[in-house]
Amino acid sequence: MINHPKIKTTCSYCGVGCGIIASVDSKNKVTVQGDPDHPVNKGMLCSKGMNLHYVVNDTSDRILYPEMRWSRSHPRERVSWDDALDRAAGVFKTLIQKHGPDSVGFYVSGQCLTEEYYIANKLVKGFLGTNNIDTNSRLCMSSAVVAYKKTFGEDSVPISYDDIEQADVFLIAGANPAWCHPILFRRLEKHKEKNPNVKIIVADPRKTDSANFGDIHLQLIPGTDIILYNAIGRRLIETGFIDKSFIEKNTEGFLKYRQQVMSMSLREASKLCGVSVEDIKTTADLIGTSNGFISMWAMGLNQSAIGTDKNYSLLNLSLITGRIGKPGNGPFSLTGQPNAMGGREVGGMASLLAVHKELSNPIHRQEVANFWGVDQISPNPGLSATEMFDALESGKLKAVWIICTNPLVSLPNLKKVEKALANAKFVVVQDISHRSDTVEYADLVLPAAGWLEKEGTMTNSERRISYLEKGIDSPGEAKPDVEILCEFARRMGFRGFNFSNAEEIYEEYVSMTRGTSIDISFLNYDRLKSEGTFQWPVPEYRHTGTPRLFSDHKFLTPSGKAIFNIPTQVINSSEKPNSEYPMILTTGRIRDQWHTMTKTGKVSRLRTHYSHPVLEMHLVDAYVEKIKEGDVVEIKSKNGTVRVRVKITKNVREGVVFLPMHWGKQLQNDLNRANNLTFTRVDPQSKEPDFKYTTVSVKKYKKP
Ligand code: SF4
Secondary structure, X not given: OOOXXXXXXXXXXXXXXXXXXXXXXXXXXXXXXXXXXXXXXXXXXXXXXXXXXXXXXXOOXXXXXXXXXXXXXXXXXXXXXXXXXXXXXXXXXHHHHHHOHHHEEEEEOOOOOHHHHHHHHHHHHHHHOOOOEEEHHHHOXXXXXXXXXXXXXXXXXOOOHHHHHHOOEEEEEOOOHHHHOHHHHHHHHHHHXXXXXXXXXXXXXXXXXXXHHOOEXXXXXXXXXXXXXXXXXXXXXXXXXXXXXXXXXXXXXXHHHXXXXXXXXXXXXXXXXXXXXXXXXXXXXXXXXXXXXXXXXOHHHHOOOOHHHHHHHHHHHHHHOOOOOOOOOEEEEOOOXXXXXXXXXXXXXXXXXXXXXXXXXXXXXXXXHHHHOOOOOOOOOOOOHHHHHHHHHHOOOXXXXXXXXXXXXXXXXXXXXXXXXXXXXXXXXXXXXXXXXXXXXXXXXXXXXXXXXXXXXXXXXXXXXEEEOOOOOOOOOOEOHHHHHHHHHHHOOXXXXXXXXXXXXXXXXXXXXXXXXXXXXXXXXXXXXXXXXXXXXXOOOOOOOOOOOOOOOOOOOOOOOEXXXXXXXXXXXXXXXXXXXXXXXXXXXXXXXXXXXOOHHHOHHHHOOOOOOEEEEEHHHHHHOOOOOOOEEXXXXXXXXXXXXXXXXXXXXXXXXXXXXXXXXXXXXXXXXXXXXOOOOEOOOOOOEOOOOEEEEEEEOOOO
């Protein structure tokens, strides 16, 4: 048994990336505290982070051994690792031989460590010969990835948390960091407490805790974000609060942008988005006269059928004001998972290749193929998250290997996901917990090592890479994900997977970054262990990392200029409320739970905040439907039904209801699941699903 008294690591939940010191006692029990020396959290932890040790110490739900079933009519039984991996390799070889490499796919997670993400992508794209590997990060930030690439030339978050203390105006758009990124929000609160001139503007259809703390709440109608940000852009142009010199020297496409934003009056915009002309003007004037302007956003923008266009409209505000590459200025997307950013670096999506190379570019494909010593990377586009489950349902995809994610709660349209998994010829689930609803559908279950049980690296929202040390052994026969994947690859007969530890995988990956915009080839495990965290790029031996990008205003587009992208659709019109489904449902997160509750749901003190899901409904809508506080209501969309209790509030707009997405079948009740209602409708550019706009009806439930 390894028994390190103090282990420096990083929180396994959100993309804020707080440093944690874990202590292990003589009975192998773990306690945690915030790392006072960590630059992100300076010793603070939120409710989720400070209870992480309960998750680790309670192993009652852990998957301890490989389990397999020979047919769907048999229960799974315990098998050896050899039998499990031989079977996996046998099935994958047969399917690939019979139906081609595109008949198999991998669905991974923003919780995977960078080494795991890298090796899974090398295995699938380099050696299995398909690009069918996607990630649950597709569900949270792929719209931001596309928008960054189209605007700056690469998927590059320009600023750092340290910029917060240098800014005086913040526009928080479609995000509730007070609950979902609490330590980052605490930093913002402290900054405002010390500097009363700091202004926080929150754009959200709900009056969240973040909006309550802010100075201005722009309570827009769901789906009208672009109308609002374009109206702010128009006011900035009209008042002259734009940086003409920056626009002229460093951008392309301003005239088209100007044309679009000037085509709608503020009055018209106000009517469409539900925000007063006065608030639009005040917001624009605050941004225009600020010394430092930061926009922050998350799912409210990204998870939409027009998510990429929404991102463009917000990024354009930084471009017209020239607020980029300067201290305290810039756009800042917030990632929901601890290593969503690391996954982007190693090409962890169906459309990407490692080190920000493009799958659609034949030169990039050949460069990566040469690096891995294979003839080619398939030119066929890979399946995105929802496409993968569509293809399983139709039978085009025969087998799926799911790592560290629970699509049976988190994907939209859960009836379809159930059908897809039932229809698959072979489902592998590699995870830590039996609490994942997806395990029920697995033909092969592989026990993985969890947080603190393996080493590796992660990158947080501000491009900060941290090393996670192993502190304890895994229970039962669980193994680190990289070991499982390398053993499978060797059984498939592939070269290039003889790594003896995560560090060797890291070394291979970072050598690939040399000379690229995300160069970390001089950053090794020794430096991460001894010097702490680094923000990429780290392009020289003694380099200490790069807190801010584009200080020279040289962007990574072919012309070197940033690009104003013009939204093609300014309003989400994929559905319209009607007499049958008159309300708009948005789904989201609550303070003390994380994702599908397989970890936070284990901790009793985290369940005291919300012990069950509740629907937030405006009091006028509730009055009309004769619904009272605490009543059980039935929510219906064209797609399915949810039955939960109601919370009557003024915090949502009239005509809008809000339901948290965390609950699966944990209470033996599939009517808790918000994604019974949502549709497999995605943004055409980013393929990110639209979780923020589903038309529904809400009625008081009467027992039959
Ligand atoms: Fe963990 Fe995020 Fe909370 Fe920090 S803010 S402790 S990273 S969940």
